[in-house]
Amino acid sequence: MNKAIILAGGQGKRMKADMPKPLFKVLGEPMLEWVISACEGAGVSDICVIKGFMGEMIDEYLAGRYTTALQAERLGTGHAVMQAIPFMKEDETGNTLVLCGDAPFIDAETIKASLEMHEKQNNAVTVITAELDQPKGYGRIIRTKDGISGIVEEKDASAEQREIKEVNSGAYWFKTSDLISLLGKITCDNAQKEYYLTDTIFLAIKEGKNAGAYKSENADIIKGANDRKDLLALNDYARMEVIGKHLANGVEFICTDGVVIDRHVEIGAGTQILPGTIIRKKTVIGKNCKIGPNTVVENCTLGDNVNLHAVQAFESVIEEGVAIGPYVHLRPNTKICSGAKIGDFVEIKNSTVGEKTAIAHLAYIGDADIGKRANIGCGTVTVNYDGIEKSRCVIGDHCFIGCNTNLIAPLKLGKAVYTAAGTTVTRDVPDYALAIDRGVMKINEGYTLRKLKSQIGHSHISKDKK
Ligand code: UD1
Ligand code: CA
Numbered sequence: 001m002n003k004a005i006i007l008a009g010g011q012g013k014r015m016k017a018d019m020p021k022p023l024f025k026v027l028g029e030p031m032l033e034w035v036i037s038a039c040e041g042a043g044v045s046d047i048c049v050i051k052g053f054m055g056e057m058i059d060e061y062l063a064g065r066y067t068t069a070l071q072a073e074r075l076g077t078g079h080a081v082m083q084a085i086p087f088m089k090e091d092e093t094g095n096t097l098v099l100c101g102d103a104p105f106i107d108a109e110t111i112k113a114s115l116e117m118h119e120k121q122n123n124a125v126t127v128i129t130a131e132l133d134q135p136k137g138y139g140r141i142i143r144t145k146d147g148i149s150g151i152v153e154e155k156d157a158s159a160e161q162r163e164i165k166e167v168n169s170g171a172y173w174f175k176t177s178d179l180i181s182l183l184g185k186i187t188c189d190n191a192q193k194e195y196y197l198t199d200t201i202f203l204a205i206k207e208g209k210n211a212g213a214y215k216s217e218n219a220d221i222i223k224g225a226n227d228r229k230d231l232l233a234l235n236d237y238a239r240m241e242v243i244g245k246h247l248a249n250g251v252e253f254i255c256t257d258g259v260v261i262d263r264h265v266e267i268g269a270g271t272q273i274l275p276g277t278i279i280r281k282k283t284v285i286g287k288n289c290k291i292g293p294n295t296v297v298e299n300c301t302l303g304d305n306v307n308l309h310a311v312q313a314f315e316s317v318i319e320e321g322v323a324i325g326p327y328v329h330l331r332p333n334t335k336i337c338s339g340a341k342i343g344d345f346v347e348i349k350n351s352t353v354g355e356k357t358a359i360a361h362l363a364y365i366g367d368a369d370i371g372k373r374a375n376i377g378c379g380t381v382t383v384n385y386d387g388i389e390k391s392r393c394v395i396g397d398h399c400f401i402g403c404n405t406n407l408i409a410p411l412k413l414g415k416a417v418y419t420a421a422g423t424t425v426t427r428d429v430p431d432y433a434l435a436i437d438r439g440v441m442k443i444n445e446g447y448t449l450r451k452l453k454s455q456i457g458h459s460h461i462s463k464d465k466k
Contacts, residue, residue: 001046002094002115003176004039005084008032008101009052009071014227020054022101023061024231027238028262028280030061031225034104041108042115044097048087050080076194077170078186085180092177095119098197100170103224104234110221114214115173124178124209125201127151128171130219138167138222139198141213148213149205151198155191166215168198169222178209238263246273259292268304286320295325303338337372351382354397366390367409371397377421379404396431 012021022032032049039047048067051058055070062068069083081098088096095118099106110128118126127148129141139151140161151168152161174182182200190196201211216222225231242261243253250269253259258276267273267285274292279285283297286304291297294310302308303320311325315332318324324342331349336342340353343360351365354372359365363376367384369392370376380401382393391409395401399413402421407413414431423437452458 001091002044002097003046003048003088003091004044004097004099005081005087006032006035006039006047006049006099006101007077007080007170008049008058009055009074009080010102011053012102012226015225015231016228018054020051020057021225023057024102024225026104026231026234027242027260031104031234032058032061032101035099035101035106036066038106038108038111039097039099042111044111046091048084049101050083052080076188076192077197078183078195078199081179081197082183082195085183088176088180092180094176096174096176096179098172098174098179100224103170103222105220105223105238106169106171107218107221110171110214110216110218114171114216117212117214118173121147121210121212123173123212124175124182124204124207126173126212126214127198127201128169128173128216128221129166129213130169130216130222131165132167132219132222133165135162135165135167140164141166141168143213148201148211150202150211153190153192153196153198166213167222169216170224171221172197174200178204300330368393368395368407370395371399371415373397374399374401376401377403377405381406383408 008020008022010021015021015024023030026034036047048069049058049062050071051068052071052074059068067087069087071080071083095115097111114126114128132138137154139153140157141151141164142149179200182203185203186195186199188195204211223234225234239260242263243256243259246267247253251267252272255275259273261279262281265279265283268287270288271285272290276294277292278296280298283300285291285302286306288304289302289306291308295308296312297308298314300313300316300318302318305321306318307323309325311328311330313330316330316334318336319338321339322336327344328342329347333350334348335352337353337355339356341358341360345362346359347364349366351368353359353370354374356372357370357374359376361378363380364382366382367390368382374395374397383406384390384393393407393409394412396413396415396417398416400418402419402423404422405419406424408424408426411425412428414429416432417429418434419425420434420436420438423435425435429435
């Protein structure tokens with residue numbers, strides 16, 4: 001079976017953070033996850049991640065999904081791969097892919113195409129390369145008539161070799177059994193006193209084995225991050241790639257300022273994404289929607305013709321034809337059914353809002369099930385928490401909840417219940433009833449004038465009145 005080893009031991013000193021470099025995120029996902037998903041996409045799921053600096057964070061992130069091996073000392077890329085020898089020995093019959101955990105844009109197509117070449121040429125090792133205008137810092141590929149003879153690191157290269165523009169991406173296919181034996185033969189006899197994984201190539205050739213190079217047309221597979229500026233460049237690049245994909249699918253962007261869309265998000269044709277819109281994780285958006293400006297949508301499913309303006313929505317379902325905003329917060333496990341309207345300064349959590357129901361202004365709806373065609377008045381609050389337990393409110397179809405109603409949960413309002421403005425509802429209300437809870441209103445005439453006179457001796461209001 002084919003395997004993959006991902007090198008994720010680097011600290012990335014220039015990041016200036018207590019975190020392994022491969023855990024830094026590009027479009028919301030750690031670079032390591034991008035590399036893992038390229039492997040998975042190419043059908044390689046037997047993966048060992050080599051950890052080093054703050055390796056426990058790698059374990060915590062992977063949460064047991066893949067094998068890990070610790071490189072306790074940083075003695076070079078060859079030494080890093082040696083730590084995975086027990087993992088390789090579990091099954092030596094296939095090939096092993098070695099990848100860098102901090103070069104996120106390696107893709108499944110490149111992995112598959114290079115494997116095909118690796119197998120066809122019966123190579124012990126096939127290195128994935130690319131041509132760069134600025135090859136500085138990378139290992140240079142030494143080509144021969146019918147293959148390659150080796151890779152020379154920048155620090156070990158002659159002036160002539162430094163002119164070579166084809167470089168080592170840091171990704172390779174090996175025959176697993178050859179890799180195990182070649183790792184036993186590399187030394188640290190070089191400018192950096194490191195065990196270079198790249199030395200396996202000339203060693204293989206010395207033993208009469210084949211070594212090849214697969215040149216990727218897409219030089220972006222090589223892009224990595226050494227510092228925060230590089231990481232920003234990776235994010236910028238990935239952001240525009242994702243936006244480009246949506247443009248091709250018929251999504252409209254009038255201006256991409258502040259627009260960040262994670263790579264797994266799906267958006268239907270005819271939808272318009274306005275500035276300041278961040279769409280995260282596994283969000284799915286229908287056709288002909290208008291999202292933004294200034295909106296965050298995370299792990300939500302939206303139907304067609306949804307309009308979100310200045311909305312923060314998390315883990316929620318919004319059906320077709322719903323209009324929400326501005327300044328609305330949808331917290332997890334909320335469902336807004338088709339045709340509902342949610343207006344400004346409304347917070348909804350763990351609730352269902354029925355078809356064509358309106359919550360037009362200033363309300364808190366938590367742990368509630370609201371039926372269809374209800375009207376929830378301004379200032380309505382579901383009082384769902386007594387300090388110890390959360391309880392639910394059920395509000396039937398066609399209810400009309402007056403302004404400033406408090407609904408003390410647990411509570412059930414039947415069909416078409418009215419509540420008078422300002423009512424605090426403490427018991428269930430049957431179908432078609434009115435709940436009203438008011439003291440008798442009194443009018444005390446001349447109160448203000450008497451109060452001012454007694455306190456400051458005169459009333460400017462009474463003078464004005466004359
Ligand atoms: C290496 C290659 C070089 C290639 C470049 C691509 C070698 C000797 N050289 O360069 O030909 O062009 O990658 O980026 O392999 N790592 C460890 N443990 C170590 C050393 C490195 O885990 O002891 C990891 C790093 O975290 C990184 C990867 O291996 O993910 C590459 O290491 P890095 O030092 O960035 O690359 P170079 O050695 O400069
Ligand atoms: Ca190095």
